[in-house]
Amino acid sequence: MTTDVYPNRTGKLALGWGIVAALAVAVSWGRGIAMDLMIAALSVVEFFGGDDVLEFEFDWIGGPLRALGTVAMAVLAWRVVRYQRVSKGACGRCGRDGTPGRDWRSLAKWAAWLTVLPAIGYAALKLYWGFGGMGGLADENLFGDVKPWSPGFADTAVMAAIGVGVALAMAYRLPRLPRWLLLTPAIIGCLMLLPVSVIGMAGNFTGANDFGPLGGLEPWVTWFVYGCFAVWAPCLTAVTLEYHYGTRGTCRACGRG
Secondary structure, three states: HHHHOOHHHHHHHHHHHHHHHHHHHHHHHOOOOHHHHHHHHHHHHHHOOOOOOOOOOOOHHHHHHHHHHHHHHHHHHHHHHHEEEEEEEOOOOOOOOOOOOOHHHHHHHHHHHOOOOHHHHHHHHHHHOOOOOOOEEEOOOOOOOOOOOOOHHHHHHHHHHHHHHHHHHHHOOOOOOHHHHHHHHHHHHHHHHHHHHHHHHHHHHOOOOHHHHHHHHHHHHHHHHHHHHHHHHHHHHHHHHHHHHHHOOEEEEOOOO
């Protein structure tokens, strides 16, 4: 029996996932790893000719620490997953146990299309501001020096379009691109969207988004933006997971495929 071969399995799993959850909170708290990734992307845009408009600077102390924490979280999560699989009699590498898995592709297609509306809404708002729109700004000088090519505006719309394209390509398996070429941006997108959506919506309910850089926005803006993220994040995550598990080849450890 599983309980005989793996004593205290439930306790070990609870401890392992508890530490993973604690690390996830630690790397997402405050500015968080999502903000680090966003600032890194904006810095690349600025390096290639964009204007430095938004008052965000990379945290050279906290950023690397959060990156290390994210790596530690991923490694520990993988170890816990392997233990959970093996203790149930499945392959530790792929998780297969010989029984046929369910086909989630139809749901993944719905989830992929559900990423379209929030992505379009968010991109449209950033383009509107980039071209000088004042709607949603409590402080009309907040984006006074912004141009469409400023970091965080048109480039954000482009990234949103890429995100939608990646989600649809994964769901429909088109075109025949290498797995890593789709999974890499998808995973980065999940790392950015998931913590931001959770923390942002929590800030909406607690009023924390009324302070700092977001204080110059009308209240509906944060509800709209983080509401978009709250739909986009789980849908993209679902599509990414389905694509990962649905396109795996034969496992080199157990030979199942």
